[in-house]
Amino acid sequence: MSIYMANNAEDGATISQPHNAHEGDSRRMLLPSLHMATFDIDSSQEYRRYSISVAIICALPLETDACKALFDEHWDDLSTFDLPRKGDTNAYSFGRIGRHNVILIHMANMGTTTAAAAAAHCKASFPSVVLALLVGVCGGVPLNKETGVQDMVLGDVIISDGVVPYDFGRQYPDMVLRKSGVLEVMGRPPPAVGNLLAKLKSRSDRKSLNERVSHHLQHLRNDFGDAIVYPGADNDRLFESTYKHKHRISSNCPICNNSDGFICDTARTSSCEELGCDQNRLVPRRRLSGLSTDSACLQPIVHFGLVASGNSVMKSGEHRDRIAAREKVIAFEMEATGAWENFPCVVIKGVCDYADSHKHKTWQLYAAATAAACMKAFLEKWTYRT
Template identity: 30%
Template sequence: MQTYSKSTFRLCDDYTIGVICTTEFGLTAFRHMLDEEHPGLEIPDSDTNKYILGSLYGHNIVLTCFPGNVGKCTAAIVATHLIRTFTAIESKFLVGTGGGVPSSKHDIRLGDVVIGMPDDNNCGIIQYDLRKCDDESFQLKGFLHPPPTGLRNIVWGMISDHRGRENKIREYVSEMVQKLGGLSLYSRPTQKDLFFKADYSHVSGETTCCNCDATNTVHREDRWSPDRSRIHEGPIASADSVMKSARERDEIIKNIGKVLCFEMEAAGVATEYSFLTICGISNYADSHKNDIWRYYAAAAAAATTKEIISNLQPPEPSKTTLIALLSNLGLDISYTKLTGWSVVPVSAK
């Protein structure tokens, strides 16, 4: 018979926020932004996810990530295990990286963040590889769940706040990097942000754009503070394959309309569940895609999620909090798998 300490014992039902990170390095970034990390819990054998538990702004939060392979099917499986094991989760996030789509209306740069938010034509996630094409039309098929209304309202309020103050990305990422020297990979890259014209392909065999012709870049005005990432909201396009062709990217946008970002997992989650998807921009969904910005982009997405969580209402007292309150009243409480909860006066022991 196993007995848990009243000072450390928590149940799966004490966790009300769930975060799925699309990569291990994204999970690492988020892990080191927690206020506190908790001991692990026993989970069902059928649940193959690996979890990191902790707290953030008074909320108990559970983190997990994909097991190496990515895509809509993997995303759906991971989300299902998370929700079945942690049944009290109310706020759910999918946090990762993606390829940004700059336009005249959306000045998206590397290191920025896109939050998948609905508009009049979609739920915030567009599954562009599930469609019907004929000679006259390009029609998307299937139903996807929009983000939860409560989280959407928080995002709108946060975006409004950012019109008068800086977002928290730089603050949170700097704190994380300073916490551990080994996290310097997550610092903002010093390489120049280049957005190439759609008809100019990457130099074959090169891992960076050092030998690409800079005269083929799209001219963009310098930002007044180029080291500060911005947060954008709008539709995110999702499919099972990586978008690495500027021509295909632009053709998809021509057919489906406004898109701010391309990624690979959100549609798999949104088919079954209501998540808020947050993508750090690590490339421009073209042949010039490389890994230089992916660590910082993952950290920026984690920081944005952390700022959203900071705006959530304080949670109801958890079982752990009730244990502490009862203890302060002179009661001793214990829990065993065999008998459940037991509350007795300390003097009776």
């Protein structure tokens, strides 16, 4: 039977092919540090399965592209194809980020249901995973006095210190009232995660984290070139929450101009320029006020707080602010509550819009890049061992 030899390395160990293998066919797998040991092929696969400690969950291809670009080592070859257990329908990418062996889960669709299924399969195949990071893009809650987060701009990054399933409850004529019993509320992060988050919120560590995010973001810019660029302060527009994205009176649209508040399908898919959204209804932004249209990139800032998670895309400024005031959340996303059922989770997502009816996709690539940069900066600080 084939024998694999594990050898110590500074950051881990490598598993090599038997000595009689051709030199050109040799493959190596980076694993957590261990003393000299031998495995047959079956036990080697089992060891590798138990060596992975961090799962990264992405819902969009642009999110996975940014995350994979920051891997320090890629293992997507024949040495990893047999690691998932039989019946696991997930698609994975394997690799190393710093000291951590990680697995990236590719999801075909957004939503809590898809995330729950993906996380359940991953947990069965890789029981040693102790942390799941949900990395990608989200809708941000700007100027939220309830949470102390002020002047959030597009491209900033959200790190969750708790998750709120905001659309799980009872529908009343004026609102959805979320259930608040013990079984309906996502718990706070476990101690290892909560303690790290507390550390990162301190002045010096927050400064260091923001600097590392900028460092890794520059790496992505060098890698992707013009595909990842700061879209510019002139494209970061926050309208008053009550100002709807719809046809104006001059358009004579019978639906948008009706007093019942309905918006036509054409308006929903049109840009602000096409609809003539009034620039006088924009909210002034302190961080953006000194930037010209051709100025250098505004560096992203990391914000910590509760994240609202649900199966629907938030596209209403009024509903956004109402839920944010009630639940004290700083962002909206669509996967965390599903994954939380299986793993301790941290949401790390870049703000690509303001979760209102004026949202567009201009900022998605850049926000995915800032989130991936923050993901790597976070893992540099994550030292938990089982």
